[in-house]
Amino acid sequence: MMVKKIIANSVGEAMELVKRDLGDEAIILNTRHVKVGGWFGLFAQKKVELVASVDENPSKEKKKERRPVVERPSRVNPERTQAVPKVISFSSRRLPEELQAYETILEEPALHNRAEQLHELLLSTFYKTNDPTQVQTEFLTAMEQEIQVTSVTSRYVLLTGPTGVGKTTTIAKLAAYYRLTEGKTVGLITTDTYRISAIEQLRTYAEIIDVPLHIAYNLSEFEQAKQQLADCDIVLIDTAGRNFLDEGYVTQLTARHDFADTDVFLVLSLTAKYRDLEQIRQRFTHVPLNGFIFTKADETTELWSIYGLAVEAKLPVLCITTGQEVPEDILWPSKADLSRMLMERGEQ
Ligand SMILES: Nc1nc2c(ncn2[C@@H]2O[C@H](COP(=O)(O)OP(=O)(O)OP(=O)(O)O)[C@@H](O)[C@H]2O)c(=O)[nH]1
Ligand SMILES: [Mg+2]
Missing domain, CATH: 3.40.50.300 (P-loop containing nucleotide triphosphate hydrolases)
Structure with missing residues (x-):
C-alpha cells in the first residue's frame, strides 16, 4: 500500500495530481485545508492537503472489491466530469472545510441510513465543481427527488x-x-x-x-x-x-x-x-x-x-x-x- 500526501492550490488540482501519480485506483483518505509557507505566520498561502493511497500489488479479489463507489450523477455537466479520476472511493468521513456544515447534518439519526450515500454525493459534486453552492443545489435536488408530498384522494x-x-x-x-x-x-x-x-x-x-x-x-x-x-x-x-x-x-x-x-x-x-x-x-x-x-x-x-x-x-x-x-x-x-x-x- 502506498500512501501519498499531496498539497495543491485547489481540490480539483489535487485530484489531478492524485490521478497522475497514483492512477485511477487511488483511494482518498482525507482532505483538509492547510496554510503553507509564510514568515512568522504572515503571508502563508492557503492550500488543499489531500492524503491518498493505492495498493501497489492488488490481488484479483481486491481489484474486484475496488469497484467505483462514486457514480457520476447524470445531472452533472459531462464536460466538467472529464477531469475527475474515474475510480475513487472515499474512506474518510471528513469533509473538506467548505462542506463542514454538512458533517453535523450527516450525524443526524434520521439520516443514518442515507449518510454514506449523501456523503458521497457531497464529495463527488465538490470534486467535480469545486463550488459549495453547486453542492448545496445537488444536495437539495437529491432530497427533493426522494421525498414525496401528497393530497387527499378519498372522501x-x-x-x-x-x-x-x-x-x-x-x-x-x-x-x-x-x-x-x-x-x-x-x-x-x-x-x-x-x-x-x-x-x-x-x-x-x-x-x-x-x-x-x-x-x-x-x-x-x-x-x-x-x-x-x-x-x-x-x-x-x-x-x-x-x-x-x-x-x-x-x-x-x-x-x-x-x-x-x-x-x-x-x-x-x-x-x-x-x-x-x-x-x-x-x-x-x-x-x-x-x-x-x-x-x-x-x-x-x-x-x-x-x-x-x-x-x-x-x-x-x-x-x-x-x-x-x-x-x-x-x-x-x-x-x-x-x-x-x-x-x-x-x-x-
Ligand atoms: N406547538 C404546537 N402545539 C400543537 C400543535 N398541534 C397541536 N398542538 C398542541 O398539542 C396539544 C395536544 O393536541 P391534541 O390535538 O389534543 O392532540 P391529540 O393527538 O388529539 O391528543 P389525544 O387525542 O389525547 O391523543 C394541544 O395543546 C395542542 O394545542 C403544533 O403544531 N404545535
Ligand atoms: Mg385527540
Missing part, C-alpha cells in the same frame, strides 16, 4: 397516531382548510370516546367551523356515521391517541376501523426522538397508510425526521403543523419547499 380521511401529538387540533385545521379555503362540504367523526373532554374538544371546533360531528362508539356506529355523511366531499375521522410503541394498539385500531375507501395518515410530532418515531412507523407496516402528517414543527430546531421517515417508509407528506392556532398553523409544502425547510432549519 374519508382518518388520522391516527400517539397520544397528544395534535390529531384533534389538526383535524380542526384540516376541516377549516377544506371548508373555508377549498369550499368543500366537510363532516367529522370521532371514535375517541375514551375521554369526555376529547369529544367536547372536537365538538367545540365543529361548532366554530360549522360542520357536522358524529360520535362512533363501535364499528357499526362508525359505519352508520360514514353513511350519514356520505354526501360530504370530505369526512375527517379523529381517533384516540395510543402508545403505538405497543403493537397491540395497532391491532385494536385495525379492528375498530374499516380502512377500505379511507385515506389513513399517521400523525407524528417532530419533537419526539427519531428512534421512537421510526419504531412507531414500523408498527404500522400492516396498516395501509397513505402518508404522514408532521406536527409541532414550531417546537423543534431540526426537521430531519420528516426526511428520514418519509424516505424509509416510502410514504408522502400531507401537511406540517406549526403551532396551536386553528386554523392558521398548518403548511402544505411542495417537495422543493420541504427540502429547503429541512436545510434551513438544519443550518440554524
